[in-house]
Amino acid sequence: MTDTTWVEGAAGSLFDLDNLPYGVFSRPGEQPRVGVRIGEHVLDLAPVAELASAEGQSAASGLAAAWRNPTLNAFMALGPEEWRAAREWIMEVLGNDVHVARTTLHLHPLTDVELHLPVEVGDYVDFYASEHHASNVGRMFRPDQEPLLPNWKHLPVGYHGRSGTVVVSGTDVVRPMGQRKAPTEERPAYGPSQRLDIEAELGFVVGVGSAMGERVATADFAQHTFGVVGLNDWSARDIQAWEYVPLGPFLGKSFATSISAWVTPMAALDAAWTELPGQDDPEVLDYLHVHGPAGLDIEVEVVLDGEVVTRPPYRTMYWSPAQMLAHTTVNGASIRTGDLWGSGTISGPERDQRGSLLELSWGGKEPFTVAGRERTFLEDGDEVTLRYTAPGTSGGRIALGEVTGRILPAH
Amino acid sequence: MTDTTWVEGAAGSLFDLDNLPYGVFSRPGEQPRVGVRIGEHVLDLAPVAELASAEGQSAASGLAAAWRNPTLNAFMALGPEEWRAAREWIMEVLGNDVHVARTTLHLHPLTDVELHLPVEVGDYVDFYASEHHASNVGRMFRPDQEPLLPNWKHLPVGYHGRSGTVVVSGTDVVRPMGQRKAPTEERPAYGPSQRLDIEAELGFVVGVGSAMGERVATADFAQHTFGVVGLNDWSARDIQAWEYVPLGPFLGKSFATSISAWVTPMAALDAAWTELPGQDDPEVLDYLHVHGPAGLDIEVEVVLDGEVVTRPPYRTMYWSPAQMLAHTTVNGASIRTGDLWGSGTISGPERDQRGSLLELSWGGKEPFTVAGRERTFLEDGDEVTLRYTAPGTSGGRIALGEVTGRILPAH
Numbered sequence: 001m002t003d004t005t006w007v008e009g010a011a012g013s014l015f016d017l018d019n020l021p022y023g024v025f026s027r028p029g030e031q032p033r034v035g036v037r038i039g040e041h042v043l044d045l046a047p048v049a050e051l052a053s054a055e056g057q058s059a060a061s062g063l064a065a066a067w068r069n070p071t072l073n074a075f076m077a078l079g080p081e082e083w084r085a086a087r088e089w090i091m092e093v094l095g096n097d098v099h100v101a102r103t104t105l106h107l108h109p110l111t112d113v114e115l116h117l118p119v120e121v122g123d124y125v126d127f128y129a130s131e132h133h134a135s136n137v138g139r140m141f142r143p144d145q146e147p148l149l150p151n152w153k154h155l156p157v158g159y160h161g162r163s164g165t166v167v168v169s170g171t172d173v174v175r176p177m178g179q180r181k182a183p184t185e186e187r188p189a190y191g192p193s194q195r196l197d198i199e200a201e202l203g204f205v206v207g208v209g210s211a212m213g214e215r216v217a218t219a220d221f222a223q224h225t226f227g228v229v230g231l232n233d234w235s236a237r238d239i240q241a242w243e244y245v246p247l248g249p250f251l252g253k254s255f256a257t258s259i260s261a262w263v264t265p266m267a268a269l270d271a272a273w274t275e276l277p278g279q280d281d282p283e284v285l286d287y288l289h290v291h292g293p294a295g296l297d298i299e300v301e302v303v304l305d306g307e308v309v310t311r312p313p314y315r316t317m318y319w320s321p322a323q324m325l326a327h328t329t330v331n332g333a334s335i336r337t338g339d340l341w342g343s344g345t346i347s348g349p350e351r352d353q354r355g356s357l358l359e360l361s362w363g364g365k366e367p368f369t370v371a372g373r374e375r376t377f378l379e380d381g382d383e384v385t386l387r388y389t390a391p392g393t394s395g396g397r398i399a400l401g402e403v404t405g406r407i408l409p410a411h
Numbered sequence: 412m413t414d415t416t417w418v419e420g421a422a423g424s425l426f427d428l429d430n431l432p433y434g435v436f437s438r439p440g441e442q443p444r445v446g447v448r449i450g451e452h453v454l455d456l457a458p459v460a461e462l463a464s465a466e467g468q469s470a471a472s473g474l475a476a477a478w479r480n481p482t483l484n485a486f487m488a489l490g491p492e493e494w495r496a497a498r499e500w501i502m503e504v505l506g507n508d509v510h511v512a513r514t515t516l517h518l519h520p521l522t523d524v525e526l527h528l529p530v531e532v533g534d535y536v537d538f539y540a541s542e543h544h545a546s547n548v549g550r551m552f553r554p555d556q557e558p559l560l561p562n563w564k565h566l567p568v569g570y571h572g573r574s575g576t577v578v579v580s581g582t583d584v585v586r587p588m589g590q591r592k593a594p595t596e597e598r599p600a601y602g603p604s605q606r607l608d609i610e611a612e613l614g615f616v617v618g619v620g621s622a623m624g625e626r627v628a629t630a631d632f633a634q635h636t637f638g639v640v641g642l643n644d645w646s647a648r649d650i651q652a653w654e655y656v657p658l659g660p661f662l663g664k665s666f667a668t669s670i671s672a673w674v675t676p677m678a679a680l681d682a683a684w685t686e687l688p689g690q691d692d693p694e695v696l697d698y699l700h701v702h703g704p705a706g707l708d709i710e711v712e713v714v715l716d717g718e719v720v721t722r723p724p725y726r727t728m729y730w731s732p733a734q735m736l737a738h739t740t741v742n743g744a745s746i747r748t749g750d751l752w753g754s755g756t757i758s759g760p761e762r763d764q765r766g767s768l769l770e771l772s773w774g775g776k777e778p779f780t781v782a783g784r785e786r787t788f789l790e791d792g793d794e795v796t797l798r799y800t801a802p803g804t805s806g807g808r809i810a811l812g813e814v815t816g817r818i819l820p821a822h
Binding site: 122123125128149150151154155157158159160161162163164165167174176177178179181187188190212213215236239242243244245246247248249250251252254255256282285286287327328330331332333334335336339411 | 533534536537539560561562565566568569570571572573574575576578585587588589590592598599601623624626647650653654655656657658659660661662663665666667693696697698738739741742743744745746747750822
């Protein structure tokens with residue numbers, strides 16, 4: 001096995017052998033199926049695995065059937081042993097040039113394929129795990145109180161979102177209609193959201209579920225978590241502000257949540273683990289304890305109107321993904337293959353590290369400049385792209401799947 | 412077609428021809444499939460429809476395939492024309508005694524079958540549509556403020572719940588573990604919930620979905636809504652109280668939501684429609700307007716320890732199901748076959764009409780007596796059953812599916 005691939009243009013890129021994210025693709029007139037990305041190509045996995053299986057490579061035999069599906073769910077349900085075997089086998093196929101002749105036929109340029117929602121999403125939970133984000137929101141909305149609410153450092157605050165409106169990167173987002181009421185107005189008005197926003201997040205995808213009544217310990221994170229996606233939790237701040245008391249966000253979030261077409265397997269992030277910023281005061285309850293590096297050193301860029309407007313660093317997140325998963329199941333709630341959870345908006349301590357326009361423009365009061373124009377919330381026609389990179393296992397960097405979406409006018 | 416059935420013991424019962432709820436059943440060693448309830452029997456629909464179809468009854472031809480599935484989803488997705496055709500055909504088969512000989516073979520006593528979760532649930536949304544419930548909760552938790560929050564009469568407040576832990580009636584419920592903190596305590600404690608509660612609700616099941624960007628008008632309720640289920644939204648009040656600010660309930664609700672095994676089609680409730688209590692002050696926004704009787708006259712009984720402890724009347728609900736559906740989609744969020752929404756706790760104006768133990772015991776401060784014992788919240792071993800009846804279309808009453816569940820100790 002080698003560190004780099006024979007696939008043209010991929011060696012040394014952000015999508016070399018140390019990355020290998022999975023997705024679902026189709027060519028015109030063909031059925032969607034699982035592929036793996038290498039450089040600017042996608043490898044059609046099932047036929048290559050079938051061939052290997054026919055030749056007696058038993059590692060590939062169980063995988064071909066799973067990869068013939070239009071989502072990653074069947075593959076993800078196989079579990080960590082199979083994920084590892086699959087990754088090693090793909091590294092051999094794309095790394096050893098004895099496989100060139102038979103594999104090239106199944107390698108398609110990304111420009112020739114359509115990418116689909118990679119996962120059939122079960123439940124979608126969104127957390128609120130950035131101390132800087134939660135503090136910023138607290139300062140804006142409750143200026144005369146402590147920015148963090150009393151529960152915030154004791155548990156990763158989260159809530160369920162709408163799984164039926166999770167869409168793949170590239171899907172247009174129609175500006176939502178709804179009720180909003182400014183504090184100065186007597187009655188709510190109905191119309192297009194005037195404070196449409198992004199939330200730059202990371203999403204985690206469950207591979208192996210758990211039964212009702214079980215709890216997933218923080219130490220068992222890797223047994224259950226298949227990989228990560230880029231995630232934009234589009235938010236209509238005016239709709240949310242009016243509706244969210246006392247049961248939380250509903251229509252302000254449910255119109256669309258975009259995730260990347262590529263799911264980066266946890267194994268590709270082995271070099272990205274880093275210490276959490278600290279949870280000493282208060283100390284967390286036992287079921288939330290983590291040992292060793294539980295945070296992820298992932299850099300995020302938010303691109304608006306062609307310019308990077310902010311660079312939220314994931315390593316500043318207060319709560320770790322393992323804690324979010326342990327908390328989700330501490331009451332005995334089951335998880336399922338395909339469940340998705342978002343980290344919550346990633347915001348660092350600096351202004352140019354804030355992960356939402358709400359924070360960047362301080363509630364719309366402090367416009368920021370993009371491409372020479374003053375901006376606050378999203379305008380029709382805006383295209384937003386979230387990009388993510390992390391240290392790879394071979395010393396370089398890898399890219400996670402990017403998430404892009406364009407705002408269409410309300411109708 | 413007749414008004415009553417030839418099935419033994421069913422004529423004049425709460426499950427006569429004017430009811431006909433659908434469910435999913437299996438006999439030992441057989442696959443789960445769709446059935447319809449008549450009296451104390453379930454009719455295995457697919458084989459009877461296949462027979463009819465083979466004889467050229469075209470109404471039955473499309474249905475057999477849908478009914479062979481282990482959930483109602485394929486049947487529900489067929490849409491209102493097919494729902495109507497199916498109901499008429501079943502009424503003929505079970506009403507006209509020319510069908511006795513060929514049908515009896517496929518009629519199984521309920522005691523011989525296992526009932527399964529009838530629906531593969533997409534998104535689950537829970538509303539808060541009872542003015543009496545919302546006011547009671549407001550009075551308990553915010554005694555020095557107006558009981559209803561400012562948004563409450565302008566929109567049906569709702570939030571997403573966990574669809575992966577929706578379970579069928581009869582499933583045991585393990586007391587959840589979690590964090591709780593009384594206002595008098597300095598730090599949260601971890602342990603079994605000490606304030607475990609029920610919420611007596613009605614659930615509505617989506618048959619026909621909508622596309623993202625579409626809005627479902629209140630007038631189109633019947634085009635999309637397949638039927639109703641009984642629903643118990645088990646709630647851990649202490650976990651909920653500590654976690655729910657600012658993003659709403661999460662673990663206090665996500666451990667289990669029980670629904671009835673039987674889904675009553677909307678057609679069986681034609682005689683149950685009634686006027687809403689009134690929405691004149693304030694008037695609702697246009698997209699929430701309803702015309703004619705939009706409420707449902709359904710009686711509910713909550714049975715604890717063998718005694719009826721409360722009788723919440725559904726006709727007292729402020730918001731109608733058509734308004735809840737219109738609100739869910741007003742921002743362009745799509746709905747899917749199998750989506751489920753709960754009405755929120757049904758509470759009437761009287762003490763013995765309150766739909767939760769929280770209200771019945773006024774936050775635990777005013778114990779009530781069941782079977783000679785003082786009670787507040789649920790104890791291990793408690794069995795709770797919700798029963799529902801409504802006026803039928805033939806002048807008598809019909810029963811909706813009941814929901815039962817027993818509390819097992821935390822582990």
